[in-house]
Amino acid sequence: MAKPQPANLDPSPIDPRGRKVKILATVGPASSSPEMLRKLVLAGADAFRVNMSHGEHDIHAKTMTAIRALEVELNRPIAILCDLQGPKLRVGKFKDGKAVIRHSGHFTLDQNPEPGDENRVQLPHPELFGLLSKGQRLLINDGKIQLKVIRADDKEILCSAVVGGVISDRKGVNIPDAEVPIPALTNKDRKDLAFAVQNGADWIGLSFVQRPEDVAEARKLISGSAGSGAAICAKIEKPMAVRRLAEILEVSDGVMVARGDLGVELLPEEVPVIQKRIVNDARSLGKPVIVATQMLESMIESPAPTRAEVSDVANAVYDGADAVMLSAETAAGEWPEEAVTIMDRIAAQVEADPSYADRVHFHETRPDPTTADALSHSCMTIAATVPITAIIVFTGSGSTARRVARERPSVPMMVLTPSMQTARRVALLWGAHAVTTKDIGSFEEMIAKGKRMALRHGFGGAGSKLITLAGVPFGTPGSTNLLHVVTLSGHELEGRGD
Numbered sequence: 001m002a003k004p005q006p007a008n009l010d011p012s013p014i015d016p017r018g019r020k021v022k023i024l025a026t027v028g029p030a031s032s033s034p035e036m037l038r039k040l041v042l043a044g045a046d047a048f049r050v051n052m053s054h055g056e057h058d059i060h061a062k063t064m065t066a067i068r069a070l071e072v073e074l075n076r077p078i079a080i081l082c083d084l085q086g087p088k089l090r091v092g093k094f095k096d097g098k099a100v101i102r103h104s105g106h107f108t109l110d111q112n113p114e115p116g117d118e119n120r121v122q123l124p125h126p127e128l129f130g131l132l133s134k135g136q137r138l139l140i141n142d143g144k145i146q147l148k149v150i151r152a153d154d155k156e157i158l159c160s161a162v163v164g165g166v167i168s169d170r171k172g173v174n175i176p177d178a179e180v181p182i183p184a185l186t187n188k189d190r191k192d193l194a195f196a197v198q199n200g201a202d203w204i205g206l207s208f209v210q211r212p213e214d215v216a217e218a219r220k221l222i223s224g225s226a227g228s229g230a231a232i233c234a235k236i237e238k239p240m241a242v243r244r245l246a247e248i249l250e251v252s253d254g255v256m257v258a259r260g261d262l263g264v265e266l267l268p269e270e271v272p273v274i275q276k277r278i279v280n281d282a283r284s285l286g287k288p289v290i291v292a293t294q295m296l297e298s299m300i301e302s303p304a305p306t307r308a309e310v311s312d313v314a315n316a317v318y319d320g321a322d323a324v325m326l327s328a329e330t331a332a333g334e335w336p337e338e339a340v341t342i343m344d345r346i347a348a349q350v351e352a353d354p355s356y357a358d359r360v361h362f363h364e365t366r367p368d369p370t371t372a373d374a375l376s377h378s379c380m381t382i383a384a385t386v387p388i389t390a391i392i393v394f395t396g397s398g399s400t401a402r403r404v405a406r407e408r409p410s411v412p413m414m415v416l417t418p419s420m421q422t423a424r425r426v427a428l429l430w431g432a433h434a435v436t437t438k439d440i441g442s443f444e445e446m447i448a449k450g451k452r453m454a455l456r457h458g459f460g461g462a463g464s465k466l467i468t469l470a471g472v473p474f475g476t477p478g479s480t481n482l483l484h485v486v487t488l489s490g491h492e493l494e495g496r497g498d
Contacts, residue, residue, distance in 0.1 A: 028331025044344030086207025092122030
């Protein structure tokens with residue numbers, strides 16, 4: 001069956017009428033070629049996720065180089081998120097590669113390295129023995145096998161099989177009822193983090209975060225790498241992370257609602273409620289939030305999603321998530337380009353809904369008592385009162401852009417920054433269209449450049465009104481103190497020097 005051809009999209013200049021929610025596409029065997037990466041960007045991908053759980057460093061390096069070459073070709077900042085594997089707990093091996101655990105029968109996890117059978121298997125994580133107590137659960141193979149602890153000591157864990165079934169070598173283990181005393185960064189993660197930083201990753205996805213100290217550890221390693229400004233996206237996929245969400249949000253640059261493991265360790269009906277809470281809390285703090293996992297799962301094999309999947313993506317957009325993510329759909333699926341295209345169409349349709357503005361603002365954000373937050377909040381109210389066509393934000397670190405995006409304004413935001421690193425990081429920020437420019441030195445230069453870039457990138461025409469937001473003195477982080485409304489004459493493009 002012939003695949004439908006993607007729309008012929010012109011990536012530059014930026015289309016200010018485009019959607020505000022961003023699309024994060026995972027790279028894998030189905031999408032790692034330069035040709036397919038280009039197709040995914042033209043179909044709507046704003047950022048790429050490199051999954052460090054699979055593949056070798058040399059393969060990932062080629063992928064990241066191809067993305068950077070695409071940036072130059074399309075004259076468009078593209079974010080790269082390197083997703084660390086994290087401390088995945090696994091059972092050992094079996095005599096025949098697998099065994100059958102009997103329903104309601106007994107099964108033991110121990111530290112014996114001998115191959116397992118239908119009665120026992122090694123759990124090669126000595127730190128877990130003595131941690132568990134009677135009644136706690138162990139979920140194996142994404143919850144397909146459910147065990148309940150009868151007795152546990154420092155040598156073995158005796159369980160009853162609530163749900164039995166076939167168990168095979170190295171299957172994953174989840175322990176939802178306890179804070180697991182292992183760090184969020186394994187030796188592999190440390191090596192992968194060093195690689196990601198050295199190769200210019202913009203975001204680091206930190207897996208199986210349980211406590212704010214996990215984020216602090218990763219931050220220390222990143223800050224110790226020369227020239228790295230990689231942001232940390234804490235993946236919320238453990239019940240303990242949900243309990244300590246406020247603390248984790250405080251020390252993270254962004255968060256991901258990782259519904260895969262979250263859905264294993266929690267009851268299925270709990271996940272939608274928690275998803276909305278994470279999105280709301282992240283938005284309140286102005287931290288980018290990504291909704292991920294199984295969004296268009298059927299498109300791994302099918303050229304069209306189910307109606308339920310379409311509604312799932314749409315609900316994330318209505319909730320005001322900064323980004324929605326494709327996993328295996330683009331990494332290993334048969335229809336990667338179509339998956340991005342469909343996600344783009346869903347988001348665009350939702351944002352065109354007249355009720356979208358009311359829905360996305362159902363959760364009120366309260367600005368912090370700072371000048372920068374007050375001015376950022378004012379952008380939304382001015383845009384709702386005056387016929388503004390765009391908000392022009394001058395920023396070095398991206399903090400002002402995050403403050404404006406938190407308010408979910410009705411008009412697009414163009415982020416002007418001298419830092420390519422910042423431009424790439426805000427590629428995952430709701431409504432932000434980043435453009436790199438030279439530094440500015442005066443108020444007059446700022447106004448002239450803002451008008452010029454707005455015209456050049458299609459954010460207004462003659463007679464259009466713009467909000468300009470910046471900080472004086474220029475180049476000083478955290479100094480946002482200036483909001484100015486300007487009107488375009490249409491002749492500003494005659495200027496140069498950007």
